[in-house]
Amino acid sequence: MKKVILFFLSLIVGVALFIAVFRYIGVEAFKEAFKSFSWWTIGVVAVLAYAQTFVGIYRWKLILRAQGDNVTIKQLVAPKFAGLTVSYLTPGPNVGGEPVSAYFLKRNAGIGYSKGFASILVDKILDFTYPIPFLIAAMVYAFFKYDISWQAIGVFVFTLLVLIVLLAVFYVQTYRGIGFFSSVIRVLRLHRFKRMQKMIDKMLHFEELIIKFFNHQKELFAKGLILSLIGGIIVLLQFVIVLISLGIEANIVQILMMMVFMILSSFMPIPAGLGSYEAGQVIVFSALGYTASIGVAFALILRAVEVFKLGLGLFFLSHVGIRVLQELPANGNGKKSTSDDPGEFDIIGDTDSET
DSSP states (O other): OHHHHHHHHHHHHHHHHHHHHHHHHOHHHHHHHTTTOOTHHHHHHHHHHHHHHHHHHHHHHHHHHHTTOOOOHHHHHHHHHHHHHHHHHSSSSSOSOHHHHHHHHHHHHOOOHHHHHHHHHHHHHHHHHTTHHHHHHHHHHHHHHSOOOHHHHHHHHHHHHHHHHHHHHHHHHHHTTSOHHHHHHHHHTGGGOGGGHHHHHHHHHHHHHHHHHHHHOHHHHHHHHHHHHHHHHHHHHHHHHHHHHTTOOOOHHHHHHHHHHHHHHHTSSSGGGTTHHHHHHHHHHHHTTSOHHHHHHHHHHHHHHHHHHHHHHHHHHHHHHHHHHHHHHHHTSSOOOOSSOTTOOOHHHHHHHHO
């Protein structure tokens, strides 16, 4: 119940911020921003968005293969899109859909929850790793080139430093064979709480699989980063096309700054980054010398493309959701799974118990 209340509170904040942005720029200025926009652009950008997602699916396939699980691209489509949809609607930095992806993966490919979830975590870590050098470069350039408020700079630096520190600790501890989760549990002394023991056991099991991947699959790790970079380039192309359609000719560094604020907005605890994404683009477009209305138009076009793409995820969620309800009696309503997978559990049951 608490999660539901927090979700709606964060949604209200997002809606209020969204309305405030539109009141700030004005309706007429917003209409003016779309004057030169070609609507066919949405179709082209949507195709690129799907292409970027399928690059991510192929990367996930390689990770699973390294774990000894041979799956087809087709088997990964539903898990990927369903997970992305839930993550998009979950307040936070594009996370929240991982258990859903693992659940779909088990249904589609028969891969145990622990192995599936570990592969998803590795995939997510690769996603968070590759943009770091570009974020730092854009930040340094912005400091010296543009008039950005110290408040915005402070938020950006703090978020980036937290991300860098977490990734650095993760990689150091993982390659030492100690593990990131083990370190967190030890520092916070979570093992003292008996009620958390079941969750800790699952985390440590995931950790073993992750350590095994990073310590024995260095070549695949490099391939994963390259595929992540390709996905990033596709996103860059989406930005370029939308900007051109709005009559804006931005250079590569300016586009990277727009991407930076897009990433920052995803860290706000608001579903779909509602309002925060638009506000972020207002800040960066104004700093770059463009009108705030162009920034909002840019954000809304990309949001429309994202919603269009994630419609496929909603389809999979609604389709499987009906079957899940039909299977509830057989699942034991939260009882532990009879699977041999040590980290496996009934997702629906665990979720219910938490609420």
